[in-house]
Amino acid sequence: MDIKSRLEECINFFHAELTLCTNQPELNRFRDTFDTLLSNIKKEILNIPKKVEVLPKLNEYLSYCDNPEDKESNLSVALKNISKSLDWYKILKGADLDKNLVDGLLATQIYGPRGLIKSNNLYFGLFLIAPNVFYPLHQHEALELYYVCSGDLKISHETKKNHNNLESGDFSLTPSNQIHSLETTSKPCLLSYIWLPNEKSLPGKSWWWVKNKNKIWSRVLWQRNSDSTWKIINKEIITEKIFKESGFF
Numbered sequence: 001m002d003i004k005s006r007l008e009e010c011i012n013f014f015h016a017e018l019t020l021c022t023n024q025p026e027l028n029r030f031r032d033t034f035d036t037l038l039s040n041i042k043k044e045i046l047n048i049p050k051k052v053e054v055l056p057k058l059n060e061y062l063s064y065c066d067n068p069e070d071k072e073s074n075l076s077v078a079l080k081n082i083s084k085s086l087d088w089y090k091i092l093k094g095a096d097l098d099k100n101l102v103d104g105l106l107a108t109q110i111y112g113p114r115g116l117i118k119s120n121n122l123y124f125g126l127f128l129i130a131p132n133v134f135y136p137l138h139q140h141e142a143l144e145l146y147y148v149c150s151g152d153l154k155i156s157h158e159t160k161k162n163h164n165n166l167e168s169g170d171f172s173l174t175p176s177n178q179i180h181s182l183e184t185t186s187k188p189c190l191l192s193y194i195w196l197p198n199e200k201s202l203p204g205k206s207w208w209w210v211k212n213k214n215k216i217w218s219r220v221l222w223q224r225n226s227d228s229t230w231k232i233i234n235k236e237i238i239t240e241k242i243f244k245e246s247g248f249f
């Protein structure tokens with residue numbers, strides 16, 4: 001099967017999964033987006049990468065996630081089928097970052113600025129998180145939907161200990177600016193993500209939260225580079241207003 005046919009399968013099955021969720025109005029924008037993708041997919045021209053960077057461990061993790069014994073949806077199968085033909089990259093750049101995070105957060109775009117189909121108002125792709133990775137508390141202006149293809153993921157939408165355990169076939173929606181953190185188990189986790197703009201255009205602002213020794217919270221601002229990786233550009237103390245806007249309480 002060629003890459004265009006694989007992509008068409010992904011769009012079709014994603015559309016079908018979202019159509020099953022008509023009782024969740026918060027997913028309406030995602031359903032509308034996939035209605036449009038489905039209508040346009042036949043005439044899209046693909047931007048197939050000429051040279052793809054080889055990332056250590058990527059194929060090992062993807063093969064682990066592609067266990068034929070897993071019970072999985074048509075959508076998970078379609079996304080895994082296309083996963084090895086895409087342009088993967090490490091999402092973080094920066095000298096002072098935890099190596100476990102830099103090496104453990106891998107992404108690829110299907111729709112996006114470096115995607116198979118160029119788009120600046122939709123990011124849709126795959127996200128692979130290595131085993132035993134904790135992706136710290138963060139927030140972004142974009143509205144985010146995850147679909148778990150393989151593995152387990154703990155997602156917490158606040159700083160308290162409670163979290164949701166996601167597994168293959170689960171969706172998770174993160175509203176604009178809501179703080180959240182992610183944690184994998186001893187297995188890699190393969191997700192599909194969709195980012196839609198909130199009020200402004202994508203990518204919008206993304207912040208990571210940190211608490212210092214004196215229990216004061218601050219946040220660092222990440223800027224998206226032209227190659228879609230992220231780097232830190234600013235830091236600020238978190239005010240009462242920010243706490244309230246971020247779903248902290």
Ligand SMILES: [Fe+2]
Nearest residue numbers: 140144174180
């Ligand atoms: Fe997020």
